[in-house]
Amino acid sequence: MADTATRHWLSFSNSDQRVLCEETHGELWDALVVPGTLATYYKQGVGGYVLARRRPFVIDPRTPLLQDTSVTPRPVPRASHETLAGIHDPEVGNIWAAGREVGLETWNAERWERTVASVLKFQTSFESDAAEKISKYEKILRDAGMELDNFPVHGPERLIPPYWSVKGIQDPWWRLSREAVEYAVRDHGPTRIMPVLCLAGDAPSAQSFEELLTDLPEGVDRVFCWKGSWDEAAADADDIAGWLAAIDVGAMRGVDITNMYGGALSVLMTGLGLKGVNHGVGYSESRSERRLGQTGAPPMRYYMPRLRQFLTVPQAQRVLDILGETGDDWSCGCGVCRGRATIVDLKTEALKVHFLICRQAELAEAAVDIATAVESVRSDGERLIERFANVDESTRHTLELRGRTLVRWADALSSHLPQ
Amino acid sequence: MSVSARKPVDIRTPEHALLRPTLLGLLRMGWLNQMSLADVEISWHQKHIDLAFLSRRQEIGPVAVELKVNSTSRAIAQAGLNRYLTPSSWAATWTPPTARVLARAQEEGVGLFLVAERGIYPLIYPRRGQPHTSVLADHLLMRRRRVRDLLSYLRNG
Numbered sequence: 001m002a003d004t005a006t007r008h009w010l011s012f013s014n015s016d017q018r019v020l021c022e023e024t025h026g027e028l029w030d031a032l033v034v035p036g037t038l039a040t041y042y043k044q045g046v047g048g049y050v051l052a053r054r055r056p057f058v059i060d061p062r063t064p065l066l067q068d069t070s071v072t073p074r075p076v077p078r079a080s081h082e083t084l085a086g087i088h089d090p091e092v093g094n095i096w097a098a099g100r101e102v103g104l105e106t107w108n109a110e111r112w113e114r115t116v117a118s119v120l121k122f123q124t125s126f127e128s129d130a131a132e133k134i135s136k137y138e139k140i141l142r143d144a145g146m147e148l149d150n151f152p153v154h155g156p157e158r159l160i161p162p163y164w165s166v167k168g169i170q171d172p173w174w175r176l177s178r179e180a181v182e183y184a185v186r187d188h189g190p191t192r193i194m195p196v197l198c199l200a201g202d203a204p205s206a207q208s209f210e211e212l213l214t215d216l217p218e219g220v221d222r223v224f225c226w227k228g229s230w231d232e233a234a235a236d237a238d239d240i241a242g243w244l245a246a247i248d249v250g251a252m253r254g255v256d257i258t259n260m261y262g263g264a265l266s267v268l269m270t271g272l273g274l275k276g277v278n279h280g281v282g283y284s285e286s287r288s289e290r291r292l293g294q295t296g297a298p299p300m301r302y303y304m305p306r307l308r309q310f311l312t313v314p315q316a317q318r319v320l321d322i323l324g325e326t327g328d329d330w331s332c333g334c335g336v337c338r339g340r341a342t343i344v345d346l347k348t349e350a351l352k353v354h355f356l357i358c359r360q361a362e363l364a365e366a367a368v369d370i371a372t373a374v375e376s377v378r379s380d381g382e383r384l385i386e387r388f389a390n391v392d393e394s395t396r397h398t399l400e401l402r403g404r405t406l407v408r409w410a411d412a413l414s415s416h417l418p419q
Numbered sequence: 420m421s422v423s424a425r426k427p428v429d430i431r432t433p434e435h436a437l438l439r440p441t442l443l444g445l446l447r448m449g450w451l452n453q454m455s456l457a458d459v460e461i462s463w464h465q466k467h468i469d470l471a472f473l474s475r476r477q478e479i480g481p482v483a484v485e486l487k488v489n490s491t492s493r494a495i496a497q498a499g500l501n502r503y504l505t506p507s508s509w510a511a512t513w514t515p516p517t518a519r520v521l522a523r524a525q526e527e528g529v530g531l532f533l534v535a536e537r538g539i540y541p542l543i544y545p546r547r548g549q550p551h552t553s554v555l556a557d558h559l560l561m562r563r564r565r566v567r568d569l570l571s572y573l574r575n576g
Contacts, residue, residue, distance in 0.1 A: 298465075299464065299465055301464075301465075312464045312465045312466065313464045314463070314464055314466070314500040314501075314503050315500065317503055317551065318499070318500060318503075341551075342503070342551040342552070344503045344551035344552045345551060345552040345554075394496060395496075
């Protein structure tokens with residue numbers, strides 16, 4: 001039976017190790033998604049930290065990174081791409097080295113079954129094979145004040161079979177993804193896995209998740225859904241309806257859905273049945289499946305809680321100054337920001353903690369009373385439109401546009417609120 | 420968040436053309452000298468400050484200048500953000516500004532230089548205020564690049 005609590009997932013990055021230990025403001029996240037590139041290339045370092053941390057995690061095999069990218073030229077494969085390819089099939093690295101792409105025809109039945117087994121074996125053996133440095137990280141965590149002794153060390157909470165980016169159920173790459181799920185169910189049981197359903201950025205809509213969900217083998221109870229390059233700021237009523245329809249289909253089949261890359265809009269959808277949201281700490285609220293090769297967290301920005309949006313730090317301060325001109329207080333009251341005259345001097349770690357506090361508050365609000373949460377979004381949007389409609393100056397104009405986005409979200413979600 | 424700088428090796432933006440006359444103009448006005456601490460292309464929170472220097476007058480502190488060949492409005496907007504680093508924030512342009520642009524600069528509280536071949540002309544002075552952070556001054560003091568270094572680079576490429 002799937003865990004019914006909403007999960008706040010974070011995409012793991014080495015640069016977040018310190019902030020992931022920050023618990024003076026309460027628990028700010030629930031579980032980690034560890035990229036396969038990091039898990040394979042920095043196996044002992046990442047393994048040591050993640051295992052020592054003793055919190056739930058999964059390893060994302062990021063198979064679309066291997067997918068033929070004839071539309072988007074592949075950058076020169078990094079070492080971590082090659083180690084990731086290695087746990088799939090060693091031949092991939094040789095094909096890349098010859099300057100070719102790995103096409104669909106490479107994955108014959110025998111090779112694909114071997115690949116699925118190899119990827120899952122990497123995950124099942126992670127607890128034992130990636131623990132060389134666990135003592136080092138346990139010491140670091142204990143020195144930082146973490147209590148570890150009452151918590152056992154565990155490998156990945158769920159296994160993620162290799163998967164491809166697909167346009168829909170007719171896409172030939174879907175046949176391979178589905179077979180991978182079948183093999184994983186056969187060898188590990190349906191409740192030991194959490195497949196990723198990855199819809200390509202140019203797939204018609206999130207509604208295509210419905211047919212993929214319907215086609216899953218019986219017994220699968222949790223999935224990540226990833227709509228490539230889905231930009232919440234551009235989401236319209238149809239997009240939102242597509243996600244909610246997929247959530248409903250999942251619920252009817254007993255499948256809990258987590259959005260692999262989502263932000264504030266996805267958080268609101270957790271109040272309407274989405275079972276989890278994943279993102280990086282301050283980034284990756286949208287991800288292109290074609291650009292997995294371009295990695296590295298961007299510089300940290302400031303999360304504006306009532307705009308539900310990231311801005312660069314100077315832009316955020318400017319927006320706060322503008323919004324405060326009429327005495328309306330849009331500043332953040334979290335433990336990091338409360339009482340500050342300026343946010344300009346916040347350091348990276350503080351920006352990250354502030355964001356996580358805001359995100360946890362959003363999740364809590366959606367869980368307790370989604371109707372009030374949606375009305376709060378609408379109210380903030382309407383205030384922005386009222387103040388800044390038809391204003392020339394560029395920052396003020398972008399605030400009006402943000403207001404329209406928030407009202408659009410609220411309108412689309414309102415029609416799905418429980419009566 | 421700290422500022423950081425790249426070496427001024429490949430500044431080939433159109434604004435590059437403004438840098439030397441701006442520096443020479445500031446020298447002629449006595450606002451800096453060859454030994455003044457200065458730097459270019461200073462990165463700060465996903466933007467770059469085109470030119471910054473430490474004023475000879477302590478009460479002024481660091482000065483930030485956004486250079487723009489055209490789109491003075493954009494330079495003013497960027498200079499407006501730089502006011503969080505220093506109230507002595509300027510935009511510099513070849514293009515004589517319209518009354519509207521001048522009004523905009525005043526609203527933002529930034530100064531405006533008109534750059535010409537033979538010098539620069541302050542048209543509006545920035546509004547007084549306090550920086551929100553000392554990172555720009557700290558950067559200039561730590562980096563210890565001087566005006567003479569920048570001029571030498573501009574001369575020799």
